[in-house]
Amino acid sequence: MDVSHLLDSLNDAQREAVASPPGACLVLAGAGSGKTRVLTHRIAWLIQTEGLSPYSILAVTFTNKAAAEMRGRIEQLLALPIRGMWVGTFHGIAHRLLRAHYQEAALDQNFQILDADDQLRLVKRVMASLDIDEKKWPVRQAVGFINGQKNEGHRPAHIEDYGDFYLKTHLEIYRAYEAACQRASMVDFAELLLRAHELWLGNPAILKHYQNRFGALLVDEFQDTNTIQYAWLRVLAGDKNNLMAVGDDDQSIYGWRGAKIENIRRFTDDFPQARTIKLEQNYRSTSSILKAASGVISQNVDRLGKELWTELGDGDPIQLYAAYDEMDEAKYITERIRQWVNEGNLYAEAAILYRSNAQSRVLEEALLYAQMPYRVYGGQRFFERAEIRNLLAYMRLVSQRDADAAFERVVNTPSRGVGDRSLDAIRHLARATDISLWQAAHRIVDEKQLPGRAVNAIHAFIELIDALDKETQGAPLPKLVDTLAEGSGLRAQHEKEGGERAQTRLENMQELVTAAGSFNPREDYTFSEPSDGQPSVSLLDEFLNHAALEAGEGQGDPEEDCVQMMTMHSAKGLEFPLVFLAGMEDGLFPHSMSMEAPGRLEEERRLCYVGITRAMRQLYLIYAESRRINGKERFNRPSRFISEIPKDLINEIRVKQTFVRPANQMRSTFAQGEVAGTNLKLGQRVTHARFGEGVILNSEGEGSNARVQVNFPDAGSKWLMVELAKLDPIA
DNA sequence: AAGGCAAATGTTTTT
């Protein structure tokens, strides 16, 4: 078969990777070096020249989006649908395995997936039952502990507390939480992975089956794998070692979520025969942008080391703008975008990237004011919205009465007179007699264990769910959702609320009806194959599982031409001709919570690298000399990352106009705080021999070590040693 | 048990 079309369009390194002989292979793929191309071509190559059946290929990604894109591109490349091939996320694949082997995994057939919110609620409840004070032991920390341990593959039994009170308490919570999950057959995200791993370790026959089946494994974004994911891959790879890992250590930005950048380094230890291939030619950005990115990332130690290069030429320099404040920053960005569009370009080619979601507000206002279309990505996802989760809980309850998480969520939503005391009683009974909340509620009603009013309220809820179940028997999915939205009283609740927010919630619920209508499990790649002859779950249950695993990013009109706004985290993997990195200030980026620890600072730096390398042609860095953060005026220094970019690549933009402001406005904003051990204070106007007149924005140190940041109309803001700079205060 | 007002609290988030 002629397969030249698979290799012709590739460069040498890409070709080497695509056509590499069977065995372990590590592909270090720099930003914009065509890694998805390599992965898809590799799969096509395996099928067309190595003679592998699609059935024997497993490709793992981190996001549903990436999985869907990969599947689409392979089918395009092969010009035929690929049946039998497993392409999915780690979690999706683990889920599928557990469904197929639920007995060996010690789960009910109808085990339920807990998403992050369900998990938090459950841990909270577990802690309450253990009488652990939430004030002293933050729930989020306990959840973090549990997930952290699971990500490392540790069960409570594996953990030694060494008498440490912190460990001891968290271990107690972990143990109780695990018991609660097992009792109700609930599985959180980390558990999916851990259990899938244990499934194989504990069932050699099953493991052997999959080892035999999968002749080739491929992993995308390998730098983001955590310990258990990597262990899972190694076990599956078995003796064949036919594993291709594609990743970029410089783009590891999820360490705080358990990702182990070390896995990349370990790979060549674990697979000594592994070939390592570096993809260093970048097809995305101009040379200036790549050099800037390289300048920043080279400050990190212990990199595997890649040097990106391009044939696209230098391009424009990096533009640096010192904004007066966050409003000026936003205004400046809109002006540049206006110019960009006036030159005949699209809004959609421009992206504004920032470190934290809170920054989007001011930017949005400016875009709104400038009447530019925009779209904010990230933030709250569809299936995570409260109204959607409430409705899903009703659906779950109609399907499975014993779903405790769902019961707890909606038994009093909308409020129907089942308060904390009643709920406590139900929980106690359930725990004492080892039954579900639903059964406990039933018994309390039957035996009238509570005051009449409470019993009536609980009874009403039980009747409601039973009635809704009866009413929706055999109904198509969208009809069922619609009936529940109405019958639960959720719709009425939001209608009563009134206001724009409530209106959006109603629309979202309607959207869920629509989503249920277009839901087709056969199209869902995580279940595209009948699960080995096991009895299938109901369409409703399948929809609910789908909702848990896929948070639902796919709404909105991606076709619309609008400015793209998102965090730098969400921007990973994307590219834009024109990129603005907003809020380039120490404290914001790198974030103050990550500035101290060297390891975390390096991750921030990698995030900066990711941000810079999103840009194809033009890159703007903007910092604000003053910024309102949480209602307080802050005077941050320009981000240290800016100074890590070679000076000759940067073009500093000065707009003097922004400093011509009424003096009284300046005073009122700045006048507070003394610079200890000097005759200066913040907001003070001073003159400097060379830079002229300026205003003191910020200071650090005291006495002879004091440095002040002075904003000069012409020279911009400078950090000066008070002792050396000879600043003269002016009244 | 529900609703209202003061106080506390602010990263990033593929599943």
Next chain:
DNA sequence: CATTTGCCTT
């Protein structure tokens, strides 16, 4: 500043 939490009152 803006949103969520928690206490307090009906």
